[in-house]
Amino acid sequence: MLDVFEKVNRDIPFNGLHWFFDHAETITERNIERVKALGGGIAVQHRMAFQGEYFVDRYGKDAVKHTPPVAKMLELDVPVGLGTDATRVASYNPWTALYWLVSGRTVGGMAMYDDENRLPRDVALELWTAGSAWFSSEQGKKGRIEQDQLADLVVLSKDYFNVPEEEIKGIESVMTIVDGKVVYAAGHFTPLAPPAIPVVPDWSPVVKVPGHYCSAPPGTETHRRRGTDAPVLR
Secondary structure, three states: OHHHHHHHHHHOOOOOOOOEEEOOOOOOHHHHHHHHHOOOEEEEEOOHHHHHHHHHHHHOOOHHHHOOOHHHHHHOOOOEEEEOOOOOOOOOOHHHHHHHHHHOEOOOOOEOOOHHHOOOHHHHHHHHHHHHHHHHOOOOOOOOOOOOOOOOEEEEOOOOOOOOHHHHOOOOEEEEEEOOEEEEEOHHHHHHOOOOOOOOOOOOHHHOOOOOOOOOOOOOOEEEOOOOOOEEEO
16 A cells, blocks of 8 residues: 555655555554655554454464554654544544553453553543644644634543543543533533434434443442443442
């Protein structure tokens, strides 16, 4: 694929075009350098958080240690964005993805990465926000809470920067603001919540099990969401 991109660039220079590869779990350092030389980026998704055990069964424990080599991408100064690729290969929950990059573990608890390929919490969060803005050419417009950027932000159920790693995947929004308007609110912010949006299609499982299911971290009390059998964080 890169051979084709390099040939196209010789004939019709990309000239700053924001193009990128998705996934790139097994990309080599040499190919990361080639992506950089072409001015490209790499969009990373957290399917290894769900498929790490299968990867180890097939390719071995050593092979999984840099799949994908996110730290190396950042070291080589390649634009990196974080997403989920939901709902085909992984969950849409961003906190599952952040837990994966920070802890280096699958959702099943298997350790995949050495410290060198795990990311600090602030770096992982930046890939999800300001880092991903590069891919839509919206740097300076979204991704940070500052003047002249979009008023899109959340109030979280827990402090992402200070909770134990295992609790990261249980974080939820208690208030979501898009373009300066509250679009979701829960808990103390419930009075600010707009009317609920009807679920389409009406046979979707979220009609009976609203929200994103997540198992409670050790020691966390749970309760049952009214009208369902699904435990949720309290």
